[in-house]
Amino acid sequence: MPPHVYGCPHGSVAGESGGHVVTAHSRAGGSPSLVRGLGAWDGALLTVGAAVGTGIFLTAGDIARSLPHAGAILVIWVVGGLLTLAGALTYAELGTLYPRAGGMYVFLREAYGPLPAFLYGWACFLVIMSGGIAAIAVGFGEYLGSFLPFFSTGHVLLAVPLGAWTWTLSGGQIAAASAIVLLTAFNYVGLRTGAGAQNLLTVVKVTAIVAFAGIGLLAPPRAAPALTAPLPSPGLLAAFGVGMIAALWTFDGWYGLTFSAGEVRRPERDLPLGLIGGTLAVMVLYLALNAVYLRALPIEAIAATPRIGESAAAALLGAAGARAVSAIVLVSAFGCLAATIFYAARIYLPMAEDGVFFRGLAEVHPRFRVPGRSLVAQCAWAVLLTVSGTYSELYTYVVFAATLFHAATGAAVFVLRRTRPELPRPYRTWGYPVVPALFILGCALIVLNTLVEKTVEALIGLGLVALGLPAYAGWRRRAQR
Numbered sequence: 001m002p003p004h005v006y007g008c009p010h011g012s013v014a015g016e017s018g019g020h021v022v023t024a025h026s027r028a029g030g031s032p033s034l035v036r037g038l039g040a041w042d043g044a045l046l047t048v049g050a051a052v053g054t055g056i057f058l059t060a061g062d063i064a065r066s067l068p069h070a071g072a073i074l075v076i077w078v079v080g081g082l083l084t085l086a087g088a089l090t091y092a093e094l095g096t097l098y099p100r101a102g103g104m105y106v107f108l109r110e111a112y113g114p115l116p117a118f119l120y121g122w123a124c125f126l127v128i129m130s131g132g133i134a135a136i137a138v139g140f141g142e143y144l145g146s147f148l149p150f151f152s153t154g155h156v157l158l159a160v161p162l163g164a165w166t167w168t169l170s171g172g173q174i175a176a177a178s179a180i181v182l183l184t185a186f187n188y189v190g191l192r193t194g195a196g197a198q199n200l201l202t203v204v205k206v207t208a209i210v211a212f213a214g215i216g217l218l219a220p221p222r223a224a225p226a227l228t229a230p231l232p233s234p235g236l237l238a239a240f241g242v243g244m245i246a247a248l249w250t251f252d253g254w255y256g257l258t259f260s261a262g263e264v265r266r267p268e269r270d271l272p273l274g275l276i277g278g279t280l281a282v283m284v285l286y287l288a289l290n291a292v293y294l295r296a297l298p299i300e301a302i303a304a305t306p307r308i309g310e311s312a313a314a315a316l317l318g319a320a321g322a323r324a325v326s327a328i329v330l331v332s333a334f335g336c337l338a339a340t341i342f343y344a345a346r347i348y349l350p351m352a353e354d355g356v357f358f359r360g361l362a363e364v365h366p367r368f369r370v371p372g373r374s375l376v377a378q379c380a381w382a383v384l385l386t387v388s389g390t391y392s393e394l395y396t397y398v399v400f401a402a403t404l405f406h407a408a409t410g411a412a413v414f415v416l417r418r419t420r421p422e423l424p425r426p427y428r429t430w431g432y433p434v435v436p437a438l439f440i441l442g443c444a445l446i447v448l449n450t451l452v453e454k455t456v457e458a459l460i461g462l463g464l465v466a467l468g469l470p471a472y473a474g475w476r477r478r479a480q481r
Contacts, residue, residue: 034101034349035369037191038264042199043257043274044281046339047088049202050253051282052209053336054139057309057329059246060293064303066242069232070225070294076240077290080247081283084254086439088279089429090410092272095258096427097416099267101371102350103259103343104409110420111412114356115472120405121351122468125381127394128402129344132252133382134391136340137176140333144175146326151175169387177383183338184379187345190368191263194342201335208328209285212313216292219316223301225294241449248446249399250286253336254279255406256343263346268426292316341378348374355479356472397461400450407443410436 038046063073094107105124109117124130138153145152153172160167187194232239257264257275264270289309293302296312305311309329313321349371352362358377365372385391413429413436429436451458 032364032366032369034262034364034371035191036263036265038195038260038270038274039266040270040273040277042195043264043270044278045199045202046195046257046260046343047254047275047278048206048281048285049198049335049339050256050343051251051278051336052202052205052285052332053136053253054143054329054333055250055252056286056289057325057332058307059250060290060302060308061305062246063243064299066246067232067236067239068299068303069229070299071227071229072231072240073243073294073299074227074287074290076243076247077283077286080244080251081279081286083248083439083442084251085276085279085283086431086435086442087406087410088254088275089431090413090436090439091255091258092275092427093413093425093429093432094409094416095261095271095275096268097423097425099261099264099271100350101260101262101346103255103261103347104405105347105350107258107409107412108405109350109354111415112408114354114476116408118351118354118356118472118475119465119468121347121357122471123398123401123405123465124344124347125357125378126467127391127398127464129340129347130378130382131385131391131395131398133180133337133340133344133378134176134385135395136333136337137179137382137386138172138391140179140330140337141172141175143326143330143333145172147330167388173387173389176386179334179337180341180379180382180386183334183341184375186338187342188365188368188370188372188375191370194338194370198335198338198342201331201338205328205332205335206281206285208331209289212325212328213285213288213292216295216312216316217288219295221295222315223295223298225299238449241445242453244442245446245449248442251282253340254282256339259343259346272427341375345371345374345378348377356475394464397457398464399461400447400454400458401461401465403443403446403450407440407447410440410443 060073063076067073067076091103091107095103098106098110100106105117105121108120141151142153145155149155149171151171151174153170155171156168157171157174158169183197186197254275257271257278261267261271264274293308293312296315297305297308301311302308309325310322313325317324348357348361349364351357352359352374361371361374361377363373364370385394414433416423
């Protein structure tokens with residue numbers, strides 16, 4: 001089937017945008033639809049941009065505290081990367097099977113029905129994506145404050161007592177909210193503008209990270225990591241599990257391209273290339289940076305520092321190097337924020353079209369051909385979470401539920417091969433059924449570990465997801481009327 005009409009029963013028209021051949025779908029009633037203007041290169045940059053944020057410059061300390069062994073730390077990153085790659089190989093089949101906006105929402109709906117899909121989309125809007133956007137933006141504001149003190153989180157601009165609780169507004173929150181609004185505006189005015197800004201930021205940050213990793217690997221080492229030292233036997237599996245959670249959290253965002261599958265020019269080719277190629281690039285970057293950290297500082301020092309990127313640069317390159325890494329983290333956070341805003345808004349369009357979300361969000365902007373109202377709604381809620389300061393607690397609660405949804409999405413490959421064998425599958429998961437089974441197993445182990453170690457947070461997260469049940473019932477009744 002020609003790529004420009006794949007998965008689009010209403011036909012298409014071709015056009016040009018920014019020098020790229022694009023395809024605009026026309027929906028029922030002649031209403032405007034999204035434009036297929038993303039290639040494999042755009043997809044790979046989106047994958048890298050969505051995954052590489054501030055986490056890789058922070059989480060090494062968490063892993064070293066749980067498992068103080070240089071060799072085991074590298075193994076954690078290798079295993080975490082392979083599990084993420086298994087997810088990318090699995091999601092690539094689903095993305096080419098249903099090359100539409102929405103990603104996991106569409107996959108869950110087609111495999112299990114509308115309710116599980118809605119609960120995922122509900123959790124995304126309530127916390128998973130909006131809270132993630134807020135968290136990334138606040139991290140950006142924190143690093144911006146190290147260069148411009150007005151924007152630091154410690155610079156309180158306003159304090160309002162509310163009973164036993166005081167609401168504060170800091171310069172860091174102002175910077176975070178401004179970044180969300182600015183990048184939403186870039187995404188609003190067209191696919192190529194939003195993708196172009198995201199691509200540029202990703203190229204800049206990857207270039208800077210590669211330069212830092214190269215210099216760090218060539219510089220004289222300050223520490224001698226004992227890669228083959230005996231492993232600590234008591235609680236080894238539990239420690240490895242805690243470290244894996246931190247590593248997989250750092251890889252999070254790798255699936256973002258599937259949410260924009262409705263805007264990929266040749267999804268049967270470009271989506272697998274972008275998703276898998278981008279994930280492999282992230283694996284290489286993360287392993288290189290961790291090798292630099294282990295050459296720069298002993299395990300005890302890594303475990304004691306909250307900002308391993310800056311501490312490693314200071315040890316290897318001095319104060320100027322630490323300052324340069326702070327700038328890299330700043331750009332990295334901004335680029336990750338751009339990518340997340342770009343793909344996350346694509347979830348709410350199919351939800352609204354299905355009649356289980358705000359009806360107005362089903363509209364595509366007639367001129368810019370982007371989900372404009374979804375972008376605005378996402379922006380408003382993420383800014384509210386940012387200035388309220390509640391995003392951190394909420395995001396912690398729903399990580400458990402988000403992993404459950406990933407396990408269910410991985411299982412959707414098996415479900416759809418059984419229930420919809422007649423559908424064309426331009427790409428089939430490499431290593432099926434072992435690869436998707438390993439991805440599901442990895443997610444299941446994280447779910448089990450979280451349930452045991454953080455039972456209260458896990459149950460609260462499920463409660464937040466369950467709040468979507470009455471909302472779903474209300475929207476369904478309205479749609480039926």
